[in-house]
Amino acid sequence: MKTSLHWAAIHGLPRAYLKTQARRGDPFARIMTDRRAQANPYLLADRIREQGRVVRTPYTWVTADHGVVRDVLRSTDFGVIVPAELDVPRPMRALIRATDPRLPNPIEPPAMLSLDPPAHTRYRKLVAQEFTPRAVRRLTDRIDEVTGELLAALGTRQRADLITDFAVELPAAIISEMLGIPRDVRRRMLAAGEAGAALLDTGISWRAYRRAQAALLDAREFLDEHLDLLRAEPGDNILSALVAGGQLTKRELMYTTALLAGAGFETTVNLIGNGVVALHEHPDQLDLLTAEPGLWPGAIEEILRYDSPVQWTARKALRDIEVGGRRISRGAVITLLLGGANRDPEIFTDPNTFDITRSNAREHVSFSSGVHACLGATLARTEGTIALRALHEQFPTLRIESAPPRRELVNLRGYAHIPALLGSRTRSMV
Template sequence: MRPLYWMRWMSVQGAPRLALKAYARRGDPLAQLFGDPATTHDPYPLLESIRARGRLVGGPFARMTVEHDLCRSILRDNAMGVRAAESFDIPRPLRGLTTLAPLPPNPMEPPSMLVIDPPEHTRMRRSVSAAFTPRAIGRLHARVESVTEELLDALPANGSADLVADFAAQVPIAIISEMLGFPHSAKDRFLGWGDAISPLLDIGIPWPSYRSAVAAIAEMDAYADEHLAKLRRSPGEDILSSLITAGELDDNDLKATASLLMGAGFETTVNLIGNAIVQLLDHPDQLAKLREDPELWPNAVEEVLRFDAPVQNTGRVALREVEYEGIRMPKGTTIVLSLAGANRDPKVFAAPDRFDITRDNAKDHLTFSSGIHACLGASLARMEAVHALRALFDRFPDLQLDGLPQRRPLFTLHGYSHMRANLGRRHAEHTTPV
């Protein structure tokens, strides 16, 4: 099968990769955003250069906007739909090669909620929405607290740790695993699969990354088959057991939903927690405010979501002819929405490049998207981050990074892969966050 998957990669990733690099060398800002690895570390200067070019900028594969109001309008427009990252404007002969090597159910292809429109999206989202209501998330609070405290207890006082691998990733993976009925022993496998699959959200990824993603999808699919079979024999109180009992989704639907919830359940949160640690240590005056007034923690998390968004981009495709900013665009036109750029729109956020945990409209960010595809687990991510961050800085008040943290080489998901830290003394009496 390897030659067929290589052909698939060439059609949906390899050809765009070559084109992006060529346009990036010519100075095209949209191509630079996706074709220049340097922008993964600090995309914001490039986003401002795109803003200077206009409200809706043309590019080789798609149009793009960094404007808050325009992003929000497009996200809420029923004339705009979603599709997989692999389906940008690829020539038809190349696109046909994708049928030669179909992938098992995964977060980036239908029937995943991420890449389907109503009425299919409505049916799929309705089936799992009950697990993410405010009341349901509230019931998880005590478990988030206990998981966080167990992880902090395991970190060595006056020692060092990787705050991504040893902490930021462990809180959300434990919670979403339990919500889906997966055993605790499987969490490391899911973390590995998530790291391997997440590059598929980008355009033009290299062949080794694509090959690793395909292998991870196959392994995850085989594991999901076994797990669903166990839940059918002995259902629990988890989301997947409820979906199996309801009988509204077939196996492909169930596996696509499970893989999406597992990935979304920790990818955004681990990046959020890691980004927050770096920003707070880089801005000690803001961390001091949090120590003086812990009630600011929820707003601090919103400011991190705005200032250094863990999800940087999304896209929409015109389901029929549309017009924005006086530009008429035919059906099939793709628009890339820079959530990170929208979050630093100076027309919405005063001094947008300033990190300010007391910002009164920080929650107006678009990191969790908007409209019918708004992040289902946004409340859970917020709750996990607030508790984990406050508990970490309470427990280790002298925490400092040990060298520069390592950024993930991704364009859509924005976070750190490694973050070595010297923990310092352990606070003898740590408070329990609200």
């Protein structure tokens, strides 16, 4: 009963309302709930942008304007969204608090994704040094090594699912090693991350919510065991350092670990998968990369811009404020369409064209901005560059065998499977 009430308060009621609004043609509601719209949510983002820089909907303010999105993300006048603090009737807030299952949900406090400074600053400082460009450069050889092992295994086959056999395995291996998570526990971590990813959406079904809660319950169990093990036998990894530092409670450690683990592979999986599909839908761009491998870093930025792995985020106004010419009241929520902002024609010329030589592709907001800018952005870029380049250099005749199905998610945009014919393999490893 407690679980169903929590779902009803956070997802069930918004789900019913958004579906009603979607049937009435509301483009924002359609982005959130209409599976058909997920084939190309950017068309609906264009419709929202045509209505103004900031648009009022019955559920939230919404924007696909690049300038507004960037400014709100960087502004101290906006804070993150916490379900128990939403501007909803007091009985609803009380219900959300009373039914909180207290599972290691990476999008609820004390996970730093759901905290504003100074609490957010405290958590981030504890782990930020492990994700700096310098720290990621030290990981490059290991990323190369894991990529080579995965491609060698694919080389024995004619067909592969480039998501489950490759895109998932690389970032999962790297973040697991960074967190000291043993190989025999990695599958449980992946299952928890996959099911828990649905919680980043608004108005998910009861079935998806139950699956996510079960996954987080399992995550709490194996994290409890894992943290005890690291306390007794510390290793050279992030979690061992956090445990030894003694600055976080066990609950805080669990939530921080869940966030780092999930963010450590979810974004990169979608980046690699979206990149494979984009390049194979635009063979001229892939040919250009084959001829000029030095273009790969720019190609990664264009992949991130063209089909963002994270489609939206939200903030609440901490005071009455004017944004994009509209007056937003204290406590009101504004939804920022990151993917839509990445197709803003005021910033990106011919935004619906995939162009790996685009000079300002890095101006995308796929990794957010401001104090909540993605901690693992450099790691994701590095993994994506190494993985996609090595894959196409090792299998130059690779082709997608059939239409790849999308994940049943709105916010985390990627593919569930990419069935591919690998073709001939080059002899030398990258």
